[in-house]
Each structure stands twice: as structure tokens, then as C-alpha cells.
Amino acid sequence: MFYVSVFFQYMSQYLKTKLQYRTDLLVEFFSDLMFQAVNLIFILVVFGHTQVLNGWTRDEIIFIYGFFLVPFAVFGAFFNIWDFNERYIVRGEMDRVLTRPVHSLFQIVLERMELESLLGAITGIIIMIYAGSRLDLVFHWYDIFIFILFVLGGTLVYAGIFISLATISFWSDARSSIMPMMYNIGNYGRYPIDIYNRVIRYILTWILPFAFVGVYPSAYFLGKKEWYGYAFLTPIMGLIFFTIAVFLWNAGVKRYRGAGN
């Protein structure tokens, strides 16, 4: 209960500071929209030259992209952990975090919240509705709950991977560019998994399971029965990867000795 109230207090504080600089906020909204538009335009232009991509139609690919944006937006809003090393370890900020009465990982989530990223989720849903209506998809009342479950699963997959990578800083404080690399690998999950070769498909499913953020869960809504098994694994994969990440984090915090000065 305490966690929930702290969460909402941080949230309202965050909104107050953000609303103080409204033009900056607008600029951020717009540049996020543009960033999402680049990928959409890519898909639209490419499908001006081909009808199907390995058996997936234009609207299905657009739908996958729309779905991908939702967990990605939730992840972006709450898990800004990509600069954990510079921000917390190198500057010794981690010492302060550890003195706070909530779990250290939760404290960092609170501090690094970026709620404006959630706008990406709305864009994603609009894209899904657009593509979905052209595909004549049938929606059941329970699909909304499955959607929420899959979005949470996808978010946890992303969070799990990035938190695990962040914990490397507890063992080695050398600067690494592994984070931007991971963002780029994440883009692979936006397209149908069967266009890749077997090794990459395996990696995207079991090792860096980015496919669970885009293709697999979308396959359920697209009615692709052959992928249902994978689709329903989404929340489980999310939980597994997130649990591993929290476990690594706790082990890392135990080892943490402070930057010292």
C-alpha cells in the first residue's frame, strides 16, 4: 500500500514539473510522433511494391507495429534504465537510492519516470484500430483482458532484459554501449519472426525474447492459430525474465560498494 501511495505522489510531482514547461512537452510529443511515423511510412512505401511479406499482408504488419508500440511505450515510461551506469554508479547516486525506504529498483523507476512516453501507446492503439478495421478482425469481450495481459508481458520482457543489462554495472563500471545495441536488436521484434533465419529466430524467442513484444502476441489478435502457443507464452516469458532481472539486481546491490570519493 505504501508503494502505491509513493508511486502516485511521485507521479503527481512529475506532472507538475512537466506542465511547467508546456512547449517542451509539446515538442517531445511531436518528435515521438515523427519517430513512430518514420517506421509506418517505411511499411507503407514498401507495400507499394509487394503484396505479401512471407505470407503476412500489409495490414497485418501494420497491426504488429501498432501492438509493438504499446508495451514499448509503457516500458519507456517506467524503465528508463539505459543510463543507469553513468547516472547512478559513476556519480555515486546509488548510495542515496539505497537510503530510501522503498526497494532500490522501485526508487529508480520512480525517479526516472517519463510519463509522456505513454502517448506512444495511444498512437499504437490508433494504428491497431486502423489496421484491425481493414482486416475485419473479430473481437471478443475477453480480448481486452488478453490485450492488457500481453502488453504487460511484453513490457516485462523489455524491462527484464534492460534491467539485467543494467546490473552489469554493479560488477564492472566500465562504460559500455550495450544498451543502444539492445534497442536496435529490439527492432527485430517488430516484424514477422519467420523472415529471419533459424539462429536469429531462436535468439529472438528464447535468449533476447523481443519477439514476445511484437509478433507473437499480435499473432493471437490476427487469428494466426499456428502461433497461439507462443502468443500465450508472452506473460510467462515476461514474468520469467523480470524475475531473473530482479534476482540479478538484488545480487548486484549486495555487491555494490559505492563509487567512493
Added chain:
Amino acid sequence: MAKYIEMIRIRFLMMLAYRTNYYSGILIYSINIGAYYFLWSAIYGDKPSIQGMSVLQMTTYVAVAWMARAFYFNNIDREIAMEIKEGKVATELIRPYSYLGMKTMQGLGEGIFRLLFLSFPGMVIVSLLFPLELTTDISTWGYFAVSIILSFIINSELNLIAGIITFFTLNNEGLLRAKRFVIDLFSGLILPISFYPDWAQEMMKYFPFQGISYIPSMIFTESFQGQQIIDGLMFQLMWSLILLIPIQLLWRAAKKQLVIQGG
């Protein structure tokens, strides 16, 4: 002149000190090229060619477009914006060199560094991983070399314009991001311009963006032949000259308008 060459050298050495950062750069570029490689292979399916380009040419196009980007890409727009915000630009302006010239030379130093430590080794690695078609025709390499130098000039000029505008707006994060968006989309990095619908292609003829990535990559993959190469290079040359005009005008106005906020 000697002082400008010195600036290139200093920036090059500065980058050299942090060269390990660039080994991961090679990996990041390879990952991106890989993603597009699979995507394009699926898009082609069993079509022998789209818009006159074979799948092999397309893969090569993607690879060379990314590797060329390492050379022409720089952050001088952001650096100028930062120096204005921090007030550092005041000391820069009283120094005995052209501020814009210095920024361009620093960008060039960075570009040469990345060409040697990112593009060359990166191209070797990528050509081992994916089937590429590297031409053995010396003249194509020659045209390509001229073309990426012009790419660098056009891209730097656009960066300078975006940077100078900060003198007027003080905070132009929005403009810088919008510029990035336009360049990503219309320079030909992610999609060859010839893939766009006709009306869009027609429109883009009136903008300099395709001179940044599309023209050099088309030359390299030999998708441009004969007269097309000359036309492409002329297009680039023309824009690199035209863009000097707004830079001069804006720069003159900017110096009059300059307000140092601290420093």
C-alpha cells in the same frame, strides 16, 4: 588554412582516445544492416527486381548507406546549440578563425576517424556476414568517393543552418529533432528514393536531402549508370553551393542578434 587542418587533426586524436566506443558501433551498424537485410529479402520474395534493383543490389545499398552515414554524420548542430546555451559561443567568436569553419572541420575530423575505424572494418565484417556485391570498377569507387565528400558537405551545411537557428530561438530541440526525422526519411538511408510514390519523388527533387545518402549509395551499387551518375553529382554540387547562401545570411543576422546568457 594550417589551423583548420590542425582542428581536423585534434578532433581525430580526440576520437582516437575513445576508440573502443567505436568497436561496439560496428556491431550496432551490423545489427541494423542485418535487420534490413532480412526484411528486404522477405520483401523481394522471389521477385527478381523492384524498381530496377535486384535484392543483391538492395542489400549492398543498405550496407553502404549505413557505412557512409558513419562518415557524413556529425552532431555539429547540437554542439552549436549547446555552446549557445552555455554561453561558450562568446569566447569562440572572438577567436581568430571562422566559428562555422571550425565546426565543420571538427565534423570532418570526426568523419575521417569513423571512416577509418568504423566504416572500413565494418564493411569487411558485413560483407562476410551478408551477400554483398562490391564493385571492382575503379571509376565507380572514384565517383563514390566524390559523392560522399559532397554528402558530408550537404549534411554539415544543413547542420550549420539548424545550429545557427538556435541563435534566434535559444532552445530549438524541436527543430533539431524534426531535421533528424526529415533526413532519416528523405535522405534515402532507410529507403531508396526510387521506391517512393511518384508524387513524393517529384517533390523531393526540390530538396537537398537525397544528396546525403541516396545518390552515393546508388552510385556505389551501380544502380546509377552513365549520365545518371553525372546528374547525381551535379545535383549534390549544386545544393552544396546553394546552401551556402542561407548560411551566410543567417550567420550575419545571428551575430547581430546574439545574446549571451551567462558564460
